Amino acid sequence: MTQTAPPQAPAVSRRTWLAFAVVLLGTSMALLDTTIVNVALPVIRTSIHADEATLSWIVSGYALAYGLALIPAGRIGDRFGHKGVFIVGIALFTIASFGAGVSQTSGELITARVVQGLAGGIFFPPVTALIQLMFPGRVRGRAFAIMGAVIGVSSALGPIVGGLLIQWLGDETGWRSIFFVNLPFGVIALVAALFLLPSGAEGREARGIDLVGFVLVAGALTALLVPLIQGQDQGWPLWTWLSLAGGVVLLVLFALWEVGVARRKRTTPLVPPHLFSHPAFSGASSSPWSTSPRSRASSSRSRCSGRRVSATPRSSRGSSRSRSRSAASSAPRSRTVWPPGSAAPC
The missing domain is CATH 4.10.280 (MYOD Basic-Helix-Loop-Helix Domain, subunit B)
Structure with a gap:
């Protein structure tokens, strides 16, 4: 009987790493814009005469729209392909960044920020799906580790980059530049995604x-x-x-x-x-280290329909009763040691 060989993992080429750089660029844009605006809030208040509620919506509106788009964006990617969802999200994010930079009133800026967050939530879920599609097992772990580092660095660089832009370009132009800085990177990511990202049609949800x-x-x-x-x-x-x-x-x-x-x-x-429905949510636990050996042994005996299982196998029980107690106590007794966490067979 011939065995079917397992499918070969896709080779990781230079093109794959370039595609990975594209999705990392999109990830850094979304997370950088989450924190870069915080340092510009005092300048925005005086520039467009915004009140406290407006400043709250500039930050929270982005986060709210971002969170709302995450789940449906992942499902739409499963249905129609993650590459297209990523491209649509990047294009919308770039347009919204331009709209935020040219805003003249509080309402315009809040609307642009909400659309920005919506776009960021659209193209972020395809990032993890595309990484799983492009990389095999061990290399995939390395790719996710790199993405985690990019997430941390991008979030930390936001206030630094925003402060430097405002200090360099002045108050009025500086706060607008924190949105305009997304335009060249958005165009680069959009064009590169069209040519480098895999379609992933084989993983579509029916x-x-x-x-x-x-x-x-x-x-x-x-x-x-x-x-x-x-x-x-x-x-x-x-x-x-x-x-x-x-x-x-x-x-x-x-x-x-x-x-x-x-x-x-x-x-x-x-x-x-x-x-x-995982035991962690229901209060029970099925992990081998969550219960004591005594409770696991008692549960294994209860599953054996009342038959008591001895730790000593039958082969080591002597059939002759004439063996002396001293000899029995001095002779080594063979015991069956079961693997940790496993139940003795009935």
């Missing part, structure tokens, strides 16, 4: 997208975060508490809807319910 689930989770997160941003400045009026309660209700409805979607199996749920 089932539909859970649009109702996306609406529910988006409404829930918005209802929870909007009062947290606006409530303190407005003295926590009644609508803030009603919004928080409505957000909790929407989260419950989202969980129930996802369970129903998983049972019907006609569309792919945004958050598969089986992820929360």
Whole structure:
């Protein structure tokens, strides 16, 4: 009987590493823009006469839209291909960066920042999917380690780069330049992604997208975060508490809807319910180091239908009763040692 050889892992070529550099460039853009704007908030306040709520929305609106786009972007990539989702996200992020740089009012800047966050949340999930597609086992671990380092460095460089740009170009031009700096890198990433990234058509999801689930989770997160941003400045009026309660209700409805979607199996749920059926969420634990050896031994005996298992095999039990106690105590007794965490067979 002939055995089928396992499929060969794809070779990691120079083109693969160039494609990896493209996705890292997109990752660094999204995370740099998360922190670079923080240092420019005092300048933005005086430049466009923004109040505290506007400054909060400049930061929180980006984070809110970014978080809302992560889950559906991953599902859309599974359905239509991660390369296209990455390209659309990079293009939208570059356009939104230009819009934020030319904003003249608080509303324009907040809108541009929300679109920026939405675009960052669109092209970030394909990054991990493309890394898994491009790299085999051990090299994949190295690629994820490099990506982790890029994430940390990009987040830390944001305030430094923003401060240097404002110091170099002045207050009015400096805060706009922190958005304009994304334009050349966005164009480079967009053009390079068109030619270097793999299509990944073989990993596409055949089932539909859970649009109702996306609406529910988006409404829930918005209802929870909007009062947290606006409530303190407005003295926590009644609508803030009603919004928080409505957000909790929407989260419950989202969980129930996802369970129903998983049972019907006609569309792919945004958050598969089986992820929360792990023993870590239910209070039980099945790991070998979570219970004592005594409890594992007792559980193995209970599974043996009442048959008691001795640690000494039958072959070592002497059939003759005439053996003296002294000889029995001095002779070495053979014992079966089972592997750690394993149960003795019945």
